[in-house]
Amino acid sequence: MSVKEKFGLLRSTAVPLPGENIDTDQIIPARFLKSTTREGFGDNLFRDWRYDNEGKPVKDFVLNSSTYSGKILVAGKNFGCGSSREHAAWAIYDYGFRVVISSFFADIFKNNALNNGLLPIVVSDAYLKKLFRTVQNTPSMEIRVDLEKQKVVVNELEELFDINHYKKTCMINGYDDIDYLLSLNKEIRAFDLTH
Amino acid sequence: MNDVKPKTIFEKIWDNHVVKRADGYPDALFIDRHFIHEVTSPQAFDGLKKRGINVFNTLRTTATADHNVPTKDQHLPIKEALSRHQVETLRKNCKDFGIELYDLGHPFQGIVHIIGPELGLTLPGMTIVCGDSHTSTHGAFGNIAFGIGTSEVEQVLATQCILQYKPRTMKIEINGKLGKGVVSKDIILYIISQLTSSGATGYFVEYAGDTIRNLSMEARMTICNMSIEMGARGGLIAPDETTFNYIKGRKFSPQGESFNRKVEEWKKLGTDNGAVYDAVLKFDAADIAPMITYGTNPGMGMRITDRIPTVEELKEISEQTSFKKSLDYMGLEPGSQLIGKAVDYVFIGSCTNARIEDLRLVASMVKGKKKAANVEVWVIPGSKQVEEQARREGLDKVFEAAGFELRSPGCSACLGMNEDKVPAGKYCIATSNRNFEGRQGPKSRTFLASPLSAAAAAITGKVTDVREFV
Numbered sequence: 054m055s056v057k058e059k060f061g062l063l064r065s066t067a068v069p070l071p072g073e074n075i076d077t078d079q080i081i082p083a084r085f086l087k088s089t090t091r092e093g094f095g096d097n098l099f100r101d102w103r104y105d106n107e108g109k110p111v112k113d114f115v116l117n118s119s120t121y122s123g124k125i126l127v128a129g130k131n132f133g134c135g136s137s138r139e140h141a142a143w144a145i146y147d148y149g150f151r152v153v154i155s156s157f158f159a160d161i162f163k164n165n166a167l168n169n170g171l172l173p174i175v176v177s178d179a180y181l182k183k184l185f186r187t188v189q190n191t192p193s194m195e196i197r198v199d200l201e202k203q204k205v206v207v208n209e210l211e212e213l214f215d216i217n218h219y220k221k222t223c224m225i226n227g228y229d230d231i232d233y234l235l236s237l238n239k240e241i242r243a244f245d246l247t248h
Numbered sequence: 249m250n251d252v253k254p255k256t257i258f259e260k261i262w263d264n265h266v267v268k269r270a271d272g273y274p275d276a277l278f279i280d281r282h283f284i285h286e287v288t289s290p291q292a293f294d295g296l297k298k299r300g301i302n303v304f305n306t307l308r309t310t311a312t313a314d315h316n317v318p319t320k321d322q323h324l325p326i327k328e329a330l331s332r333h334q335v336e337t338l339r340k341n342c343k344d345f346g347i348e349l350y351d352l353g354h355p356f357q358g359i360v361h362i363i364g365p366e367l368g369l370t371l372p373g374m375t376i377v378c379g380d381s382h383t384s385t386h387g388a389f390g391n392i393a394f395g396i397g398t399s400e401v402e403q404v405l406a407t408q409c410i411l412q413y414k415p416r417t418m419k420i421e422i423n424g425k426l427g428k429g430v431v432s433k434d435i436i437l438y439i440i441s442q443l444t445s446s447g448a449t450g451y452f453v454e455y456a457g458d459t460i461r462n463l464s465m466e467a468r469m470t471i472c473n474m475s476i477e478m479g480a481r482g483g484l485i486a487p488d489e490t491t492f493n494y495i496k497g498r499k500f501s502p503q504g505e506s507f508n509r510k511v512e513e514w515k516k517l518g519t520d521n522g523a524v525y526d527a528v529l530k531f532d533a534a535d536i537a538p539m540i541t542y543g544t545n546p547g548m549g550m551r552i553t554d555r556i557p558t559v560e561e562l563k564e565i566s567e568q569t570s571f572k573k574s575l576d577y578m579g580l581e582p583g584s585q586l587i588g589k590a591v592d593y594v595f596i597g598s599c600t601n602a603r604i605e606d607l608r609l610v611a612s613m614v615k616g617k618k619k620a621a622n623v624e625v626w627v628i629p630g631s632k633q634v635e636e637q638a639r640r641e642g643l644d645k646v647f648e649a650a651g652f653e654l655r656s657p658g659c660s661a662c663l664g665m666n667e668d669k670v671p672a673g674k675y676c677i678a679t680s681n682r683n684f685e686g687r688q689g690p691k692s693r694t695f696l697a698s699p700l701s702a703a704a705a706a707i708t709g710k711v712t713d714v715r716e717f718v
């Protein structure tokens with residue numbers, strides 16, 4: 054009864070977004086959180102960096118450049134800090150990204166991403182640096198993400214990443230936490246009565 | 249009992265709420281109390297409808313409207329169509345699923361993290377979640393409280409449980425006497441400036457030490473509130489007499505004999521002697537001064553009389569680019585001082601500092617004085633009850649005489665989602681918790697500080713060392 058896309062092998066070019074501590078208010082500013090559905094947030098992804106006060110695209114912002122595209126976002130350290138808004142993960146996914154690579158993610162963002170089929174990959178600072186360099190030098194370079202083997206490969210450069218086994222299984226099969234929790238209904242009922 | 253492993257308060261509460269621990273799975277953690285609001289709940293209710301399931305236990309969920317509500321003319325329909333729709337959707341969902349809603353105009357309405365404690369819904373030993381990162385506020389009562397995303401809101405509505413891996417534990421101990429003009433907001437801004445905005449990521453923090461013990465409940469809430477700003481999953485303080493006295497007699501707290509029994513239970517919650525934390529940090533209260541942030545994350549803070557660091561002074565070279573970008577955004581020079589810098593707006597509000605003690609603190613400072621001509625001052629009470637109390641105490645008169653505007657409760661200018669926004673390029677000294685780019689409105693510039701420092705700036709029109717006043 055899964056509602057999500059399954060995560061298979063991914064090959065794609067990447068979009069580099071250096072800069073540390075990119076917070077959820079940059080990913081999706083609060084004034085765009087007024088929708089009551091999950092769709093359409095991609096239009097306002099990085100809104101205030103992407104468009105100027107008059108709503109015109111900011112030329113040198115990476116999402117507006119014709120140089121970079123792809124399903125992988127490569128971002129600076131401590132990505133997604135700030136609010137718990139899942140809209141941040143929805144916006145990134147809705148825009149078309151399936152993977153975010155960084156050397157450090159804020160906790161809630163990481164959870165939210167995993168709950169929405171967006172794979173957050175933590176790599177070492179050194180690898181992240183090389184990745185930025187590679188993508189910036191050769192924007193057409195494909196990156197390979199192998200979730201099964203927990204591996205990122207670009208141009209012979211390989212890095213293994215950690216993901217907990219349960220979340221990995223959920224991503225690969227498109228499962229939801231709720232499916233598992235619903236199966237515990239009886240135990241939870243009993244617990245509820247005594248607490 | 250000697251063979252029992254000593255536990256931290258965090259471990260005691262966590263272990264007490266695990267419904268199921270299975271190999272290869274995160275713990276299924278039972279949630280005692282769930283708070284919801286209009287912004288992060290609609291998609292969760294949608295999910296329930298799609299799956300055709302009900303709310304597991306409606307008595308464990310409480311709703312309020314706070315994030316995008318106007319703080320003026322709350323009795324009128326919300327002007328902005330999308331905000332109105334979101335609040336109406338919350339109304340409908342609460343009605344359809346049978347959840348108690350403290351809607352606009354209700355005497356219990358207010359910012360979700362302010363109403364929980366004041367209604368006695370927030371108690372020691374509980375697990376508490378809300379689709380909002382500042383849920384950590386509730387931890388001041390000695391419980392495990394943390395923010396969750398909308399998918400998790402749906403899980404909790406559907407099953408009263410959440411799947412979680414146990415975070416690591418960190419103890420932050422602060423001892424000593426606080427200096428003149430230093431309040432709890434300064435303590436937490438100081439800690440975050442020392443740890444950076446990601447320094448506690450992956451940890452659940454326990455605040456301890458005699459400085460914390462000597463704080464009131466409301467001051468403790470301010471500290472726990474900002475735990476997330478250093479990346480922590482949450483922050484808590486072991487309950488004591490201060491906690492019990494605060495809880496006693498509140499609307500939904502246990503009454504009479506049942507209260508006494510509960511207190512005996514709560515007394516056992518504190519961390520055992522010999523319990524081990526994954527990290528321990530110690531600070532001296534004497535090192536803390538009135539604080540202010542100068543950058544675009546709460547870790548970029550300093551003593552109000554300090555200079556902003558220069559680029560060369562940064563410890564990590566990799567941070568230089570974001571540092572420069574941040575100061576550009578703020579329109580500030582590296583190495584300069586903030587004292588004397590003119591501000592345009594003063595925002596006293598948010599779940600960090602909009603409780604009655606905060607308003608009293610501000611009033612005590614401005615009584616008989618007037619705001620500077622160049623500033624606009626907004627005082628937004630955290631809840632209807634705080635607003636009523638402020639009026640009963642005549643604080644509204646003090647504010648009015650000073651030229652401050654006391655409005656109705658809501659998140660207001662904390663997040664630029666409702667009508668209260670700071671215009672582009674303007675400086676606002678705010679008692680809220682985030683100074684991110686655009687947080688208070690597109691291109692707005694925020695200095696985070698204590699209610700005392702904000703009040704001082706309101707009077708002088710510029711960043712001011714509050715110690716000159718007290």
Ligand code: SF4
Nearest residue numbers: 382598599659662663
């Ligand atoms: S006051 Fe600010 S931080 Fe607190 S709940 Fe509202 S928006 Fe979030």
